[in-house]
Amino acid sequence: MRRRAAGFTLVEVLIVLSLVGILMGLSIGFLGSMGRGNSLIDSANRLRDLFAAAANSSVGGERAYVALEPREGGGAVARAFVNRQVFCWACEDLTSASEEVLEKTGGVRVAENDLSSREGKHVRIDSGGAMNLGNRSWLQMRDGFAIRCRIRPDAKGGSMTLFQKGNAYAVRLVPAPAAGSFDVEVEINLEADATGKGGGSHLLRTGFREATEVAEWRGPVLGGRWQDIRIAYDRNLLTIHVDERLRGIRGDKSTRIVLSTEGFKIGGGYSGGFDSLLVSGIFERDEARFEIGQNVVWVDDAGKPKTAGERIHFLNRGLDAREHARPVAIRLMLDEGGVRGAVRTVRVEMSGETFVGSPQG
Numbered sequence: 001m002r003r004r005a006a007g008f009t010l011v012e013v014l015i016v017l018s019l020v021g022i023l024m025g026l027s028i029g030f031l032g033s034m035g036r037g038n039s040l041i042d043s044a045n046r047l048r049d050l051f052a053a054a055a056n057s058s059v060g061g062e063r064a065y066v067a068l069e070p071r072e073g074g075g076a077v078a079r080a081f082v083n084r085q086v087f088c089w090a091c092e093d094l095t096s097a098s099e100e101v102l103e104k105t106g107g108v109r110v111a112e113n114d115l116s117s118r119e120g121k122h123v124r125i126d127s128g129g130a131m132n133l134g135n136r137s138w139l140q141m142r143d144g145f146a147i148r149c150r151i152r153p154d155a156k157g158g159s160m161t162l163f164q165k166g167n168a169y170a171v172r173l174v175p176a177p178a179a180g181s182f183d184v185e186v187e188i189n190l191e192a193d194a195t196g197k198g199g200g201s202h203l204l205r206t207g208f209r210e211a212t213e214v215a216e217w218r219g220p221v222l223g224g225r226w227q228d229i230r231i232a233y234d235r236n237l238l239t240i241h242v243d244e245r246l247r248g249i250r251g252d253k254s255t256r257i258v259l260s261t262e263g264f265k266i267g268g269g270y271s272g273g274f275d276s277l278l279v280s281g282i283f284e285r286d287e288a289r290f291e292i293g294q295n296v297v298w299v300d301d302a303g304k305p306k307t308a309g310e311r312i313h314f315l316n317r318g319l320d321a322r323e324h325a326r327p328v329a330i331r332l333m334l335d336e337g338g339v340r341g342a343v344r345t346v347r348v349e350m351s352g353e354t355f356v357g358s359p360q361g
Helices: 010-057
Strands: 063-070 076-089 103-105 108-111 122-125 130-132 145-153 160-165 169-175 181-192 198-205 227-233 237-242 245-251 264-267 272-284 290-292 296-299 310-315 328-336 339-348 354-356
Touching: 010 063, 010 076, 010 290, 010 296, 010 310, 010 328, 010 339, 010 354, 145 160, 145 169, 169 227, 181 227, 181 237, 181 245, 198 237, 198 245, 264 272
Parallel strands: none
Antiparallel strands: 063 076, 063 310, 076 272, 076 290, 103 130, 108 122, 122 272, 130 264, 145 227, 145 272, 160 169, 160 264, 169 181, 181 198, 227 237, 237 245, 296 328, 328 339, 339 354
16 A cells, blocks of 8 residues: 655645735735834824924024925925024124124224114214125025114115125115115025026015005105114015014025125115114024925825925924914824825924824824
């Protein structure tokens, strides 16, 4: 009688291999789904940490904000920016300001016993006078800047340059239609984005409405009178304030200012009083930048993908109440081949406290 040889038949081997293949397919699908879920959790946690870091850096006069920009095809880019004071000068002397020496040329002198100025002293600049802070690294404010000053221009005169940083940006006073008044003109040169769009020279002047001069306009800056001017650009908006009133605004779609090797010049055709100066720069924190994966979509409350960017501003470790009237909620949704998946909500309270909501938002 013949005995069967030990081993497996071909049919048995094929059956076993088929079962192993099915189990491996199931496990790979499970692990892939778990990996996508972990991507959602990781993105929400990293965004929460970014908000917390920005809030902690916004102390005193150093504001901060996080810019969120959706990407085509899914995902988003999150970047943190800090608005930091880099120069302060009360204009009481000409030898030092913020521990930095001013290089002056031409007619620049200190005028004393002026009760109309804040300090009882101010700097008088003649049309040929100017001061230069040089081309220091902290003046390369390519992500944005804010310049605040208090001036009293002479009533008569043509265009006057208040500030200039080579071909990067310039602030001027230009005669307005009404005699003895001036408009503020700001010109900045911006880099093109990655697609080659934008860039070039961008001009903003008070006294214009939709690129048409307003005939009845009386310039916001009056000759012979002290007034406060604030110019700010933050890779999104260019604004002009005079005596804390918004006088000009335009959008510039998150592009950087061009690099300039020229020094920061104060004056240059300006004639009048100069009472104070505060310069702040906006700087991107490279270590706090990250990209949300394509399978995680930033959505609105209705679950539709966001198409416009958003900025979350912080001041003194909380949300800046001038920019936000209520807490901020960022909803991230898992996109599984076009099928709506889990949702996590990153919420920032007005106090600056940040936390991640439940998987269903």
